[in-house]
Amino acid sequence: MISDNLIVERGVSAGDAWITIAPENVHSALGALKDEGYRLLVFLTCVDHLADSSGPFPARFEVVYELRNMETRELIRVRAFVDGDPPRIDSVHDLFPPANWDERETFDMFGVVFADHPDLTRILMPDDWVGHPLRRDFPVGGEVVEFSEEHETWQTAPEKA
Amino acid sequence: MTTEIGQGITVTKTGEQGAFGGELLTINFGPHHPSTHGVLRLIVDLDGEQVRRLKPVIGYLHTGIEKQAEALRWQQVVVVTDRHDYLSPPFNNLAYALAVEKLLGVEVPPRANALRVIMCELTRISSHLVWLGTSGIELGASTMLMYCFRERDTILDMNEEISGFRMHTSYIRPGGVMADATPRFLELLDRFCNQMPGNIDEYEALLTMNPIFRSRTIGIGRLPAEEAKVLGATGPMLRGSGVPWDLRKSMPYSGYENYDFEVATSDLCDCYGRYLVRIKEMRESVKILRQALNGLPDGPVNIDDRKVLPPPREELETSMEAVIHHFKLFTEGYTVPAGDAYAAVESGRGENGCYVVSDGTHKPRRVKFRSASFVNLQPLERMAMNHMVADMVAIIGTADAVLGDVDR
Numbered sequence: 001m002i003s004d005n006l007i008v009e010r011g012v013s014a015g016d017a018w019i020t021i022a023p024e025n026v027h028s029a030l031g032a033l034k035d036e037g038y039r040l041l042v043f044l045t046c047v048d049h050l051a052d053s054s055g056p057f058p059a060r061f062e063v064v065y066e067l068r069n070m071e072t073r074e075l076i077r078v079r080a081f082v083d084g085d086p087p088r089i090d091s092v093h094d095l096f097p098p099a100n101w102d103e104r105e106t107f108d109m110f111g112v113v114f115a116d117h118p119d120l121t122r123i124l125m126p127d128d129w130v131g132h133p134l135r136r137d138f139p140v141g142g143e144v145v146e147f148s149e150e151h152e153t154w155q156t157a158p159e160k161a
Numbered sequence: 162m163t164t165e166i167g168q169g170i171t172v173t174k175t176g177e178q179g180a181f182g183g184e185l186l187t188i189n190f191g192p193h194h195p196s197t198h199g200v201l202r203l204i205v206d207l208d209g210e211q212v213r214r215l216k217p218v219i220g221y222l223h224t225g226i227e228k229q230a231e232a233l234r235w236q237q238v239v240v241v242t243d244r245h246d247y248l249s250p251p252f253n254n255l256a257y258a259l260a261v262e263k264l265l266g267v268e269v270p271p272r273a274n275a276l277r278v279i280m281c282e283l284t285r286i287s288s289h290l291v292w293l294g295t296s297g298i299e300l301g302a303s304t305m306l307m308y309c310f311r312e313r314d315t316i317l318d319m320n321e322e323i324s325g326f327r328m329h330t331s332y333i334r335p336g337g338v339m340a341d342a343t344p345r346f347l348e349l350l351d352r353f354c355n356q357m358p359g360n361i362d363e364y365e366a367l368l369t370m371n372p373i374f375r376s377r378t379i380g381i382g383r384l385p386a387e388e389a390k391v392l393g394a395t396g397p398m399l400r401g402s403g404v405p406w407d408l409r410k411s412m413p414y415s416g417y418e419n420y421d422f423e424v425a426t427s428d429l430c431d432c433y434g435r436y437l438v439r440i441k442e443m444r445e446s447v448k449i450l451r452q453a454l455n456g457l458p459d460g461p462v463n464i465d466d467r468k469v470l471p472p473p474r475e476e477l478e479t480s481m482e483a484v485i486h487h488f489k490l491f492t493e494g495y496t497v498p499a500g501d502a503y504a505a506v507e508s509g510r511g512e513n514g515c516y517v518v519s520d521g522t523h524k525p526r527r528v529k530f531r532s533a534s535f536v537n538l539q540p541l542e543r544m545a546m547n548h549m550v551a552d553m554v555a556i557i558g559t560a561d562a563v564l565g566d567v568d569r
Contacts, residue, residue, distance in 0.1 A: 014500050054519075140232045
């Protein structure tokens with residue numbers, strides 16, 4: 001059972017139950033939920049709350065875990081707010097094997113570093129890519145046309161292009 | 162030591178000794194290999210011809226759909242959802258629509274639900290047909306493609322009739338569906354429901370007892386039920402391992418609880434089991450289509466909320482308010498209350514879900530697609546271990562990953 005002192009806040013959003021936990025407790029909290037029967041990690045992702053006016057958020061990045069109990073058919077969403085440069089949180093790939101690729105994707109897209117991940121490399125973007133595309137300060141159309149003169153400069157030093 | 166052996170294939174000797182007295186060879190499989198159904202690259206360590214290590218490399222079809230969605234208004238995102246799993250657009254539309262409707266707190270009318278079910282089941286059949294046809298080619302039954310694409314074309318004709326598009330239909334939208342079914346669509350659907358069971362018998366006559374097909378699939382790519390669950394597999398991958406988990410039955414949405422159908426499972430846990438599951442699913446889909454067609458309720462196909470959906474065209478000529486709503490919707494769009502929601506549907510490949518976050522504006526803050534193919538590709542190493550290279554092709558085939566869905 002997940003003990004109450006791990007939970008910072010709990011609530012319901014549009015019918016989905018969620019809890020917030022402190023980022024340093026993510027491994028123990030998800031382990032407790034797994035023992036409780038939430039054995040399937042449906043997805044893991046991140047939300048960038050840069051300049052979000054819809055509420056006060058404790059930190060810029062919100063790492064979201066959606067877990068499912070296949071016996072009781074319940075879902076629970078676990079949030080952990082992380083800050084810092086780069087933002088850091090523990091990996092849960094040893095608890096939920098599908099988290100391996102999800103964490104790589106979140107690292108690739110948001111630059112969130114998952115400590116103890118066995119192979120934290122880019123998964124969708126090219127290996128030499130600079131920046132993390134799903135961050136809100138990465139512009140849509142911010143990519144220079146490939147094979148153009150500026151492309152190489154932009155790839156290596158985007159601030160000069 | 163790396164040597165180029167022609168046609169872009171490089172061979173690396175690792176120096177590690179294999180069980181057959183030779184060294185392990187690292188070869189590059191793909192990304193343009195025809196059996197990868199898109200652009201999937203595999204780095205394979207071979208001992209003789211047996212797979213000892215396998216590492217999938219993905220990202221070649223990454224199109225930044227999630228980033229684009231953040232720059233579009235809520236109703237415009239539907240168009241990009243079509244394009245990640247390009248073999249089954251209505252599932253992606255439906256997952257997105259259900260998530261947005263959850264945030265808006267609206268419920269679509271029964272006729273819209275029935276039309277959504279019809280489109281989803283048609284697409285499940287067409288997606289399985291593409292899988293069956295292409296897998297047939299890979300496993301030496303090249304006639305399959307002719308048969309399968311013949312029926313798939315009738316489904317695409319129906320898509321065109323109901324939505325105007327053959328593949329990327331964008332038919333299911335938050336608040337309902339694009340348009341009501343035409344009488345010709347219902348006629349085509351009726352004919353399809355009558356013909357399809359006979360066609361499935363034809364496919365089975367070609368493959369189910371075919372000695373070549375059976376020897377290429379039985380016992381190949383075993384994935385025991387417990388491992389399938391731990392590795393997060395969903396859809397035919399999980400049901401082919403004997404786990405009766407189907408979101409349509411387990412966590413029903415869009416009125417699936419009103420239809421009478423069985424969840425197809427197979428205890429074989431191998432490529433042949435997954436084949437049997439998909440064939441059975443096509444038969445069950447035809448059953449659902451028949452029930453949906455016979456019990457199609459009357460009534461509107463959209464919610465009656467002018468803040469979310471535009472007013473009918475004829476109202477614009479008489480009502481000033483309708484003109485204002487129309488103008489507001491097509492310039493600014495609608496806003497969605499702040500919060501987040503997750504909705505999942507059972508697509509032909511497994512659980513396709515959509516997680517949307519709203520900050521209360523007219524554009525989403527975050528749209529995340531949980532794609533079945535992305536998760537189902539991870540057990541590939543486990544399944545292909547110690548099999549021949551040719552069996553690996555069968556295993557990739559029955560995993561049925563659509564690379565557009567993997568990379569989004």
